[in-house]
Amino acid sequence: MEITNLTNVQKDALREIGNIGAGNAATSLSKLINKKVNMQVPSVNVVSYDEMMEMIGGPEETIAAVFFRIKGEAPGTVYFILSIEEAEFLINKMVNKQNVNLMDNSTVNELEMSVLQEAGNILTGSYLSALSDFTKINMQPSVPYLSIDMAGAILTAGILELSQLTDYAIIIDTKINHKDSANEIHGNFLLLPDPESFPKIFEALGINDHE
Amino acid sequence: MNDTQIIISVGIAEANIVIAPDLIRTSGLGSCVGAVLYDSKKEIAGLSHVLLPDSSLTRQAAFNKYKYADTAIPALVEQLIGAGARLNQLKAKLAGGAQMFQFTSNSDIMRIGPRNVEAVQAILQEYHIPVISSDVGGNSGRTIEFNPITCKMKIRKVNKMEYFI
Numbered sequence: 001m002e003i004t005n006l007t008n009v010q011k012d013a014l015r016e017i018g019n020i021g022a023g024n025a026a027t028s029l030s031k032l033i034n035k036k037v038n039m040q041v042p043s044v045n046v047v048s049y050d051e052m053m054e055m056i057g058g059p060e061e062t063i064a065a066v067f068f069r070i071k072g073e074a075p076g077t078v079y080f081i082l083s084i085e086e087a088e089f090l091i092n093k094m095v096n097k098q099n100v101n102l103m104d105n106s107t108v109n110e111l112e113m114s115v116l117q118e119a120g121n122i123l124t125g126s127y128l129s130a131l132s133d134f135t136k137i138n139m140q141p142s143v144p145y146l147s148i149d150m151a152g153a154i155l156t157a158g159i160l161e162l163s164q165l166t167d168y169a170i171i172i173d174t175k176i177n178h179k180d181s182a183n184e185i186h187g188n189f190l191l192l193p194d195p196e197s198f199p200k201i202f203e204a205l206g207i208n209d210h211e
Numbered sequence: 212m213n214d215t216q217i218i219i220s221v222g223i224a225e226a227n228i229v230i231a232p233d234l235i236r237t238s239g240l241g242s243c244v245g246a247v248l249y250d251s252k253k254e255i256a257g258l259s260h261v262l263l264p265d266s267s268l269t270r271q272a273a274f275n276k277y278k279y280a281d282t283a284i285p286a287l288v289e290q291l292i293g294a295g296a297r298l299n300q301l302k303a304k305l306a307g308g309a310q311m312f313q314f315t316s317n318s319d320i321m322r323i324g325p326r327n328v329e330a331v332q333a334i335l336q337e338y339h340i341p342v343i344s345s346d347v348g349g350n351s352g353r354t355i356e357f358n359p360i361t362c363k364m365k366i367r368k369v370n371k372m373e374y375f376i
Contacts, residue, residue, distance in 0.1 A: 049222070059238040059239030103370060149352040150238070150239040150353075153239050153241030156223065156241045157312055165271060
């Protein structure tokens, strides 16, 4: 299957997957921070590696990302990505601590990092379980990996498997956000199925390759 | 500095060459390796952003040769010679090859950073191109910028002062 030629029906199906996953994750986030969380309509993009970095603000942009490899019938990678300010806000909400500063090595403690990792774990876990329930595809997430670093350095880890097969990635990007007067959390869920997973996903959703 | 100085940006699995006074850079190197080859007298340098170690891994019939160390470096050497650099004068500086995540699984793809570094070093050795300095490994991302006049590579990491190798 040539992944650069997705039909509209296939794109719709992938968008629906993003919708279901992130919808569930938004509910989880809402419980974590005790605030209403909104979700945007997912976008499905076929992008080159460099375009993928640009989606997150460029390869040098510092981001906080929790990353899982998905094992099972439809392998792939899923990222939950926050800007540094958003990650600090999320930690602050969860542990009720002001002045969390992730960019200052001397003040970041293990508790804050593990809170962030756990939040990512919960959110990504709910994303994946919704996905798995909906498609009836068995998806086993790895342990979560947290990194605060340049987007290019972090996201490359998610394309290593697929890069041996193609120069493009299909990214299902869903943004969730919470807004009140002063603060915002924007989270990006990026789902990158490995190329061999697409036929399985489409089959599970009852979509024929040749439509 | 020269007003018309241009910074040439190299993307993932790409390579390009630069002639003084311009600079060449690549951003957000994680497990990837940024290999700079340069001829200091001619003030020409080339930068290759290598994603994977070995083109035998490919499952594509026609693949981008700049993706793999073993095909990217020869292609870059050829470009440099085409631009007037001399093979026996070429030197190299390397950065990148980090292990971004401490994976528990020991699958080969998970230690891709060190493998990329080894692969680049091996192919440079075949060409007898000496590696003058390198800043590889670790677990953080790097942005690198090379100046073909000074032959210095500037390295930026998140939360660190910039430094030169």
